[in-house]
């Protein structure tokens with residue numbers, strides 16, 4: 001019998017595993033992942049799927065023992081963000097600029113390849129004594145004393161099962177936990193591009209009436225774009241040639257980085273919001289995208305999920321040290337209360353950005369658009385937002401402080 005079985009070895013599940021297996025009073029932890037990634041060969045081109053990690057996530061990854069594998073030449077710190085609405089020019093004074101130097105920090109965070117992040121966390125989990133089962137969840141059997149986890153290769157028993165199996169979570173469904181979903185009617189197009197002007201270790205983001213375009217600076221001088229466009233617009237962008245796409249990108253970016261050229265394939269992700277009504281049930285806890293999916297415009301999905309992993313690990317480790325059952329609803333509810341309020345706050349803010357800045361029309365939208373330049377002219381307010389972006393506000397788990 002394991003203390004904990006984690007279903008899903010994406011970045012969030014792997015992080016929960018590494019923190020639990022590495023806790024002061026180490027727990028026995030198994031993790032199911034049907035497709036664990038291979039390490040990236042040295043010198044391989046940068047992968048198109050990347051994420052922006054906050055300072056809080058960096059600290060968590062240090063605590064989880066994964067940072068040494070990540071902090072190499074492929075890691076790309078970014079020092080500034082430039083955020084503007086299409087109604088103003090990319091070089092104008094109305095552009096909102098967040099600069100790490102304004103709060104005495106060396107950077108605002110890092111751009112990391114998804115695959116490197118996931119691989120490093122699974123390595124850290126295995127090194128801490130965790131057991132990785134290359135298998136999928138088939139069904140759950142929840143009893144009063146334990147959970148039987150039926151997998152594609154057999155059965156594991158545990159006192160707690162953690163659903164870290166992404167937006168389509170089989171754990172969520174198996175435990176009878178319901179979720180509210182709504183489509184944004186947008187598709188995110190992800191690709192790597194070279195640009196005529198250097199990215200200056202800056203993340204660039206432009207809000208437009210039909211979507212949001214972000215350039216995330218990569219270590220090799222290229223940028224990873226995340227273009228969240230209304231579905232019909234995205235379909236056209238994906239259907240055209242690479243040259244046509246670059247021309248549309250130059251129009252959409254207002255040439256903020258000069259002319260661009262595609263250096264990878266385009267991949268696309270339909271965008272849907274998801275919010276589980278409950279994150280926990282007896283002997284079951286949901287973390288990461290299994291519990292909540294937010295719009296990628298603020299680059300917060302993994303950052304929120306890593307904080308879920310750390311908060312749950314902290315509650316569970318404390319319960320076990322106190323001789324309590326880690327699957328008891330009392331323990332899990334404390335995790336839910338903590339994280340759900342933080343996630344609801346963040347997802348409401350992100351949806352407001354999408355509604356008023358990316359798509360807005362009318363007085364409220366104009367107010368929000370002007371708000372960018374007002375914030376830019378108010379140094380104290382700007383610092384508040386920078387600290388939010390660094391993930392250093394709110395109630396942080398010990399491993400992220």
Ligand SMILES: Cc1cc2nc3c(=O)[nH]c(=O)nc-3n(C[C@H](O)[C@H](O)[C@H](O)COP(=O)(O)OP(=O)(O)OC[C@H]3O[C@@H](n4cnc5c(N)ncnc54)[C@H](O)[C@@H]3O)c2cc1C
Pocket residue numbers: 007008009010011012013032033034035050051052053135136137138164165166167170188190226269287288289290296298299300301302303304305
């Ligand atoms: C275009 C785009 C850009 C983004 N950019 C950012 C960003 O800059 N910053 C940020 O913080 N977030 C970003 N996100 C969000 C981020 O990618 C997700 O929030 C993150 O991947 C969630 O991690 P997870 O581990 O919870 O889920 P996932 O990454 O979905 O991992 C789930 C894992 O579970 C496994 N699994 C699934 N079903 C089963 C099963 N039945 N049994 C066993 N295992 C199973 C899968 O194989 C997978 O490995 C972005 C998202 C998109 C779409």
